[in-house]
Amino acid sequence: MSGVAPARGGQGRDDxxxxxxxxxxxxxxxxxxxxxxxxxxxxxxxxxxxxRAIGVxxxxxxxxxxxxxxxxxxxxxxxxxxxxxxxxEKMVVSCMFPAEEGLAVSTxxxxxxxxxxxxxxxxxxxxxxAPLVQSLARExxxxxxxxxxxxxxxxxxxxxxxxxxxxxxxxxxxxxxNRGAGKEVAPPFHEAPPDCIGCLACAEICPTDCxxxxxxxxxxxxxGRRFEMVRCPHCGRAHITKEQATFYAGRGGVPExxxxxxxxxxxxxxxxxxxxxxxxx
Amino acid sequence: MGxxxxxxxxxxxxxxxxxRLRLAENLRARAGEPATGAPRELLVCAGGACISCHxxxxxxxxxxxxxxxxxxxxxxxxxxGCMGLCEAGPLVVVSPDGxxxxxxxxxxxxxxxxxxLGAGQVVRELELAWDAPDGRRLAGREVPFFAQQVKIALxxxxxxxxxAIEEYVARDGYLALEKSLFELSADDVIADIKxxxxxxxxxxGFPSGMKWQFVREAPGDEKFVVCxxxxxxxxAFMDRSLLEGDPHSIIEGMAIAGRVTGASRGFVxxxxxxxxxxxxxxxxxxxxxxxxxxGEDILGSGFGFDIEIRIGAGAFVCGEETxxxxxxxxxRGTPQPRPPFPAQHGLWGKPTLINNVETWASVAPILLxxxxxxxxxxxxxxxxxxxxxxxxxxxxxxxxxVPMGISLRTIVEEIGGGIPNGRSFKAAQSGxxxxxxxxxxxxxxxxxxxxxxxxxxIMGSGGLIILDDRTCMVELARFFLEFLVEESxxxxxxxxxxxxxxxxxxxxxxxxxxxxxxxxxxEALGRHIQHTSLCDxxxxxxxxxxxxxxxxxxxxxxxxxxxxxxxxQCKALLTxxxxxEACSGCALCAKACPSGGITGEIxxxxxxxxxxxxxxxxxxxxxxxxxxxxx
Numbered sequence: 001m002s003g004v005a006p007a008r009g010g011q012g013r014d015d016x017x018x019x020x021x022x023x024x025x026x027x028x029x030x031x032x033x034x035x036x037x038x039x040x041x042x043x044x045x046x047x048x049x050x051x052r053a054i055g056v057x058x059x060x061x062x063x064x065x066x067x068x069x070x071x072x073x074x075x076x077x078x079x080x081x082x083x084x085x086x087x088x089e090k091m092v093v094s095c096m097f098p099a100e101e102g103l104a105v106s107t108x109x110x111x112x113x114x115x116x117x118x119x120x121x122x123x124x125x126x127x128x129x130a131p132l133v134q135s136l137a138r139e140x141x142x143x144x145x146x147x148x149x150x151x152x153x154x155x156x157x158x159x160x161x162x163x164x165x166x167x168x169x170x171x172x173x174x175x176x177x178n179r180g181a182g183k184e185v186a187p188p189f190h191e192a193p194p195d196c197i198g199c200l201a202c203a204e205i206c207p208t209d210c211x212x213x214x215x216x217x218x219x220x221x222x223x224g225r226r227f228e229m230v231r232c233p234h235c236g237r238a239h240i241t242k243e244q245a246t247f248y249a250g251r252g253g254v255p256e257x258x259x260x261x262x263x264x265x266x267x268x269x270x271x272x273x274x275x276x277x278x279x280x281x
Numbered sequence: 282m283g284x285x286x287x288x289x290x291x292x293x294x295x296x297x298x299x300x301r302l303r304l305a306e307n308l309r310a311r312a313g314e315p316a317t318g319a320p321r322e323l324l325v326c327a328g329g330a331c332i333s334c335h336x337x338x339x340x341x342x343x344x345x346x347x348x349x350x351x352x353x354x355x356x357x358x359x360x361x362g363c364m365g366l367c368e369a370g371p372l373v374v375v376s377p378d379g380x381x382x383x384x385x386x387x388x389x390x391x392x393x394x395x396x397x398l399g400a401g402q403v404v405r406e407l408e409l410a411w412d413a414p415d416g417r418r419l420a421g422r423e424v425p426f427f428a429q430q431v432k433i434a435l436x437x438x439x440x441x442x443x444x445a446i447e448e449y450v451a452r453d454g455y456l457a458l459e460k461s462l463f464e465l466s467a468d469d470v471i472a473d474i475k476x477x478x479x480x481x482x483x484x485x486g487f488p489s490g491m492k493w494q495f496v497r498e499a500p501g502d503e504k505f506v507v508c509x510x511x512x513x514x515x516x517a518f519m520d521r522s523l524l525e526g527d528p529h530s531i532i533e534g535m536a537i538a539g540r541v542t543g544a545s546r547g548f549v550x551x552x553x554x555x556x557x558x559x560x561x562x563x564x565x566x567x568x569x570x571x572x573x574x575x576g577e578d579i580l581g582s583g584f585g586f587d588i589e590i591r592i593g594a595g596a597f598v599c600g601e602e603t604x605x606x607x608x609x610x611x612x613r614g615t616p617q618p619r620p621p622f623p624a625q626h627g628l629w630g631k632p633t634l635i636n637n638v639e640t641w642a643s644v645a646p647i648l649l650x651x652x653x654x655x656x657x658x659x660x661x662x663x664x665x666x667x668x669x670x671x672x673x674x675x676x677x678x679x680x681x682x683v684p685m686g687i688s689l690r691t692i693v694e695e696i697g698g699g700i701p702n703g704r705s706f707k708a709a710q711s712g713x714x715x716x717x718x719x720x721x722x723x724x725x726x727x728x729x730x731x732x733x734x735x736x737x738x739i740m741g742s743g744g745l746i747i748l749d750d751r752t753c754m755v756e757l758a759r760f761f762l763e764f765l766v767e768e769s770x771x772x773x774x775x776x777x778x779x780x781x782x783x784x785x786x787x788x789x790x791x792x793x794x795x796x797x798x799x800x801x802x803x804e805a806l807g808r809h810i811q812h813t814s815l816c817d818x819x820x821x822x823x824x825x826x827x828x829x830x831x832x833x834x835x836x837x838x839x840x841x842x843x844x845x846x847x848x849x850q851c852k853a854l855l856t857x858x859x860x861x862e863a864c865s866g867c868a869l870c871a872k873a874c875p876s877g878g879i880t881g882e883i884x885x886x887x888x889x890x891x892x893x894x895x896x897x898x899x900x901x902x903x904x905x906x907x908x909x910x911x912x
Contacts (some may be wrong), residue, residue, distance in 0.1 A: 065361060071773075074775060096618050122782065148782060157774075
């Protein structure tokens with residue numbers, strides 16, 4: 001792994017562009033220490049990026065490299081301080097806090113570990129049967145939650161990855177509904193979501209595999225909605241839903257027919273074309 | 282007195298100066314300041330609380346009584362904003378006499394016109410007056426409720442007609458904006474705000490001048506100014522009264538900030554539950570636009586600024602600034618971790634200056650009277666005044682503005698008039714559900730941002746609920762926590778799951794099912810939630826529990842160790858018995874008892890079967906002779 005993490009932080013593209021203007025388009029590097037080890041990253045990277053770049057593991061649940069950081073799961077909390085802060089330390093979410101010059105990060109201080117334990121203990125109270133939560137909790141010495149267990153156990157940790165990836169794709173078929181303890185992920189009015197394209201991104205990104213779906217050559221079902229599949233004219237495999245094809249065509253300005261063939265067959269076709277061109281030469 | 286022409290056309294600076302002089306004397310007289318030649322006016326409180334006591338009908342009655350007595354043209358009835366003493370509403374003030382009338386009804390209105398205006402006799406039975414301990418009779422502005430206050434943010438509330446821009450202008454309105462446009466540089470304005478020591482009145486107390494500077498220095502060609510009017514604390518109505526009573530002071534503060542930071546658009550976020558505030562602010566914005574005080578090229582300065590209203594949908598968490606900004610953008614109101622701060626990355630990713638209603642209302646006076654004047658009021662690090670909404674077990678409920686550093690005792694005993702019904706002062710809950718309890722033992726502490734924090738509470742936006750000795754502190758903590766459990770946005774586990782776990786523990790305590798270790802869990806979990814939660818809602822959610830645990834530990838112990846509620850409020854812990862001497866044998870209790878646990882012959886003593894009693898308290902509430910005892 002290289003020591004340089006991609007410049008991607010919580011401030012979005014606008015700020016990154018602005019930073020580039022400020023620094024005359026040149027990328028500035030910042031040096032910080034993480035658990036006493038030196039990390040050098042591009043300005044705009046987060047503390048989590050920097051930690052991963054030097055192989056320091058910080059647990060996360062709501063972070064995914066395809067999505068903007070969210071700061072919700074509170075597992076990646078770390079202590080940060082600087083020389084000029086005269087001993088003052090603050091706990092921040094490493095997935096969003098920018099890596100700054102001279103920052104000293106502790107990922108496993110007593111306070112951080114104690115805090116992470118409480119978060120995991122609480123998550124285990126909500127999701128006592130979720131294997132991922134169980135194994136994370138076990139890493140911190142928790143076998144059973146010390147709080148009252150959720151009378152209606154669920155595997156959903158409410159990390160928001162599913163709804164955020166759905167937003168990112170531009171579909172927004174599902175969202176979180178209600179507040180507080182009653183919050184859940186659901187399609188509008190708990191009915192089959194009209195905007196869903198059946199792409200399964202939500203189910204695939206879910207860290208606890210708790211979004212059920214069924215898919216076969218005959219069709220696909222997710223969120224209570226049934227989808228017809230597009231079958232590849234070459235190999236006959238049902239590879240995407242008709243709604244996916246329509247949505248991608250609309251977004252990419254490519255005719256819908258382009259999505260008839262599956263990716264594997266398209267690659268084969270492309271290879272054939274190149275080979276015949278080479279032979280012709 | 283002739284009709285006052287509303288500012289229909291854009292004004293220039295000369296016209297504005299003329300308008301300012303025209304009504305100046307009237308307005309000074311209304312505010313109780315020395316004035317000459319002010320005409321007689323009848324001010325009727327048209328604040329939310331007085332309107333709900335039919336003050337508008339009183340105003341109409343005054344007008345018809347004036348017409349009937351031939352005074353219609355000479356004495357004007359003015360519907361002003363909240364005067365503060367909601368307890369005594371509807372309030373009517375005769376200006377320039379400075380006589381206050383309380384609890385005025387239609388008949389009272391007729392009497393004021395006939396006796397005060399007609400015969401020159403003050404209507405004593407209706408006059409707002411108070412007998413001081415030394416035997417003096419204090420009336421009107423002399424009563425401690427008014428005399429102890431220092432009004433800066435509320436300077437015009439109860440004085441001007443919020444629908445009349447010319448009345449705001451006459452109170453030196455928009456003069457600070459003129460100053461910021463033509464006399465002061467942006468840096469001068471920021472320097473003044475900084476050296477005044479003004480801090481955010483929304484609760485956190487961040488130095489306002491620094492915020493302004495951050496936004497001014499943030500790179501970007503588009504910036505925004507936002508007013509946080511999402512006042513969600515139960516029992517708090519500071520922002521509502523300001524928006525209803527003096528909307529132009531908020532508009533002016535925001536316009537000044539726009540000029541200073543380089544923003545040309547502003548948003549006021551108000552909750553939908555405040556329809557009157559929305560209506561009056563909307564009218565004020567329209568009036569300011571007509572007068573050329575909003576819009577393009579304000580007063581020929583080349584600076585353009587305008588404000589839009591955004592209406593909240595009732596989520597408490599939208600008072601948190603990052604959630605509020607998302608809500609303005611049309612997204613779900615969920616908080617975002619900071620950094621990035623709104624000053625760098627706010628509305629639609631642009632630098633955004635967000636302040637609370639009361640903070641905005643404090644801006645113009647600082648620029649007009651100077652930062653030194655403002656900084657001379659208050660304590661070491663908390664300058665100026667703070668508006669509090671006084672509620673709960675207190676005689677004078679209402680809205681008060683007091684200098685920072687005042688003691689809780691002065692607020693409760695003098696301004697508030699003490700605790701009613703012969704009860705005693707037990708504690709004050711400051712800062713709403715996110716705040717904590719200040720025990721009566723700390724009543725002499727000088728109130729400021731720091732001292733409240735040391736006591737385990739927060740200034741918050743200014744809700745101040747006074748509690749008497751009948752309040753169970755465990756039940757109080759449970760009540761506020763329940764509110765926050767429901768209002769948690771659910772984004773982060775400590776707040777979403779942790780507060781729910783704490784609430785379960787509190788419910789066990791109030792039902793007498795808790796064990797001593799539960800108190801330790803409650804305290805430890807509370808501290809973790811404070812440190813771990815994403816936003817201020819979660820970080821302050823445990824305050825009510827932790828502060829009551831700290832100051833009223835004995836009460837928790839009584840519940841847990843002895844199964845007893847000392848304040849006699851936790852029904853499950855009470856034993857209900859019927860006192861033989863008081864029982865009339867009417868059998869109402871037996872009829873009301875849902876578990877059939879009360880027996881007795883008519884006209885003979887009734888008895889509660891403790892085995893069958895479900896502690897619902899139904900017998901207690903129906904007994905006509907107060908014979909049911911609950912301890």
